[in-house]
Amino acid sequence: MTEGLLPPGKYFMQGNIACAEAALIAGCRFFAGYPITPSSEILEWMSYRLPQVGGHFIQMEDEIASIMAVLGASNAGAKSMTATSGPGFSLMQEGIGFGMMTETPCVIVNVQRGGPSTGIPTLVGQGDMMQAKWGSHGDYEAIVYVPNSVQEMFDLTIKAFNTSEEYRQPVILMSDQVISHMYGSLVVPPHEEIKIVNRKLPNVPPSIPDFKPFDSRYEVPPMALAGMGYRVHVTGLTHDERGYPYYTHEVSTWCVKHLVSKVRNNAKKIWEVERFMLDDADTIIITYGITSRPAYQAVKMARSEGIKAGMLRLITAWPFPDEIVREVSEQAKVIIVPEINMGQMIHPVKEAAECLVVGLSWAPGAVPTPDVILDTIRAVSR
Amino acid sequence: MPKEVLATEHPDDDLIRTDRMPHIWCPGCGIGIVMKCYIKAIKRSGIPPERHVVVSGIGCSSRLPGYVNIDSYHTTHGRALPFAIGMNLVKPELEITVIAGDGDLVTIGGNHFIHTIRRNHDINVVLINNFIYGMTGGQHGATTPAGSKATSAPYGTIDNPFNLPLLVASLGAPFVARWTTFHVNQLIDAMLKAMKVNGLAFIEVLSPCPTHYGRDNNFPTGLEMMRYFKKMSVINHEADLRTVDIDLRSGKPIIVGNFVHKEKPSYNDMWRKLVESVREERK
Numbered sequence: 050m051t052e053g054l055l056p057p058g059k060y061f062m063q064g065n066i067a068c069a070e071a072a073l074i075a076g077c078r079f080f081a082g083y084p085i086t087p088s089s090e091i092l093e094w095m096s097y098r099l100p101q102v103g104g105h106f107i108q109m110e111d112e113i114a115s116i117m118a119v120l121g122a123s124n125a126g127a128k129s130m131t132a133t134s135g136p137g138f139s140l141m142q143e144g145i146g147f148g149m150m151t152e153t154p155c156v157i158v159n160v161q162r163g164g165p166s167t168g169i170p171t172l173v174g175q176g177d178m179m180q181a182k183w184g185s186h187g188d189y190e191a192i193v194y195v196p197n198s199v200q201e202m203f204d205l206t207i208k209a210f211n212t213s214e215e216y217r218q219p220v221i222l223m224s225d226q227v228i229s230h231m232y233g234s235l236v237v238p239p240h241e242e243i244k245i246v247n248r249k250l251p252n253v254p255p256s257i258p259d260f261k262p263f264d265s266r267y268e269v270p271p272m273a274l275a276g277m278g279y280r281v282h283v284t285g286l287t288h289d290e291r292g293y294p295y296y297t298h299e300v301s302t303w304c305v306k307h308l309v310s311k312v313r314n315n316a317k318k319i320w321e322v323e324r325f326m327l328d329d330a331d332t333i334i335i336t337y338g339i340t341s342r343p344a345y346q347a348v349k350m351a352r353s354e355g356i357k358a359g360m361l362r363l364i365t366a367w368p369f370p371d372e373i374v375r376e377v378s379e380q381a382k383v384i385i386v387p388e389i390n391m392g393q394m395i396h397p398v399k400e401a402a403e404c405l406v407v408g409l410s411w412a413p414g415a416v417p418t419p420d421v422i423l424d425t426i427r428a429v430s431r
Numbered sequence: 432m433p434k435e436v437l438a439t440e441h442p443d444d445d446l447i448r449t450d451r452m453p454h455i456w457c458p459g460c461g462i463g464i465v466m467k468c469y470i471k472a473i474k475r476s477g478i479p480p481e482r483h484v485v486v487s488g489i490g491c492s493s494r495l496p497g498y499v500n501i502d503s504y505h506t507t508h509g510r511a512l513p514f515a516i517g518m519n520l521v522k523p524e525l526e527i528t529v530i531a532g533d534g535d536l537v538t539i540g541g542n543h544f545i546h547t548i549r550r551n552h553d554i555n556v557v558l559i560n561n562f563i564y565g566m567t568g569g570q571h572g573a574t575t576p577a578g579s580k581a582t583s584a585p586y587g588t589i590d591n592p593f594n595l596p597l598l599v600a601s602l603g604a605p606f607v608a609r610w611t612t613f614h615v616n617q618l619i620d621a622m623l624k625a626m627k628v629n630g631l632a633f634i635e636v637l638s639p640c641p642t643h644y645g646r647d648n649n650f651p652t653g654l655e656m657m658r659y660f661k662k663m664s665v666i667n668h669e670a671d672l673r674t675v676d677i678d679l680r681s682g683k684p685i686i687v688g689n690f691v692h693k694e695k696p697s698y699n700d701m702w703r704k705l706v707e708s709v710r711e712e713r714k
Contacts, residue, residue, distance in 0.1 A: 078521075124514075125521035
């Protein structure tokens with residue numbers, strides 16, 4: 050199975066390429082996408098690599114088609130992925146909702162750039178964090194990881210596939226222009242040490258009467274694939290356990306609660322954070338992705354000035370690790386939320402925190418320097 | 432008083448999700464006829480039902496897959512084709528048929544439609560053209576004949592409709608046909624041909640919608656539109672496709688037939704070749 054995959058070892062690699070290689074190691078054998086800066090290297094690398102490893106690559110006519118092809122491929126059994134950026138991510142929202150409703154595993158990489166609209170295609174942004182959570186209509190629980198290094202582009206891509214297969218739903222990797230275009234060191238461990246999760250398939254024969262593709266006895270029902278003989282009906286309509294559409298409040302209650310609770314009940318298992326110099330910290334930065342990199346430095350600079358600064362880095366942005374934020378806030382006088390947008394993740398932080406929360410809203414186009422973050426730390430800790 | 436029940440079984444029950452009856456279609460609607468033809472074609476295809484998959488988008492026609500007892504996927508509006516493409520690439524052994532309406536496939540889904548045909552994916556596309564948006568209440572679309580009344584065109588449409596066989600043939604599809612719901616045997620035959628075609632097979636099926644098209648456009652019942660199909664249809668497999676546009680007011684005949692039937696490498700053939708050459712180079 051490891052033939053043609055990136056061998057274990059040390060590499061100096063671009064973030065987007067590390068993401069593509071990780072996807073192949075995770076078992077991804079289908080990619081559909083549409084060119085868009087700054088994500089196109091993933092598309093290009095997959096077009097080069099997938100034919101070598103027995104997978105399929107297709108460049109579609111737009112992002113709507115890309116996400117739908119990914120969902121079709123996943124329903125045929127392939128681990129599938131697409132990659133895009135802001136405007137393309139907006140176009141994919143309808144398909145992401147269909148993936149949620151039909152419980153179809155797949156991975157969507159969104160390399161964030163400056164917005165709104167066409168914005169600054171070649172420069173950094175973090176303005177899609179709320180869209181990743183709320184972008185499609187109706188209720189669902191997004192699972193979103195945010196890498197801050199080339200190594201995490203690799204590690205979290207594999208994790209995104211595993212989580213997607215485990216919970217049977219689309220999982221989003223929220224990179225940004227800097228992390229994706231950055232070259233950095235990458236360590237690929239021996240493949241047998243990398244945890245790979247594959248979706249559960251039905252363990253009953255297709256001939257059993259009344260087979261239920263969305264059987265409510267399971268928190269995550271096993272997935273019957275096209276051509277296996279289960280004669281499934283899969284619809285974006287509100288449906289019952291058989292997959293049949295029903296327009297009643299009772300069925301809607303079951304359907305929607307099922308979709309959100311499989312994630313909510315397992316949120317603690319999904320949450321990942323990094324704690325940096327937090328032990329005695331009372332001035333705490335909560336941030337994520339590229340913005341965490343100058344924040345490490347800002348925390349160290351603040352410490353040298355006698356300010357008890359620390360950082361909580363969100364690796365899982367959604368489901369939001371509210372209990373962790375609340376716990377951290379109990380030791381804090383103030384929390385600062387720097388982000389490259391006009392204030393997005395500050396909202397769930399405010400909802401969870403028991404202390405003063407201050408935003409550092411930074412317009413897209415550049416990463417805030419450590420000095421900028423340090424100035425805010427000084428100002429609020431006075 | 433309830434009428435006497437004459438039959439409790441239907442010969443095609445094995446391929447119908449009888450537990451989903453009654454269906455949602457109006458009296459006089461033609462979609463059920465297309466469903467019957469599709470089920471007959473599945474049975475006669477020699478391909479076991481487990482290998483058939485039906486995919487649709489949104490609309491009255493797109494409800495058809497939900498009643499057929501095979502793997503069936505009811506996707507989002509206009510997006511049945513890209514979903515079917517993903518499935519076809521991963522499992523080319525599946526016999527995938529996309530059945531959806533005109534509003535779905537060529538209006539909101541127009542971009543996917545032209546590119547799917549251009550790339551020649553191995554998918555059968557059955558487009559049920561009832562000239563109108565049925566499910567949303569009778570608005571006009573990209574196939575509504577010029578001058579027709581619709582709930583969003585109370586003074587008559589001024590849009591030019593698509594000539595679908597011409598469009599599809601111009602994109603190089605190896606199989607292009609048009610029939611009506613009156614031509615049941617020809618439609619089954621065309622579906623069987625489509626299932627054997629290597630690459631994209633396209634069938635336009637004209638179908639009555641008395642509720643939302645007919646009543647405002649001089650076809651108040653399904654039967655009247657079926658009589659019109661019978662009276663006005665001319666079978667011409669060799670037709671000049673530039674002349675087969677539909678005008679329901681001028682007395683122009685409706686040209687039907689299997690217009691294009693040729694061999695052409697499919698996308699899957701091209702992909703297999705590409706993979707072979709990549710593997711050769713790496714040896």
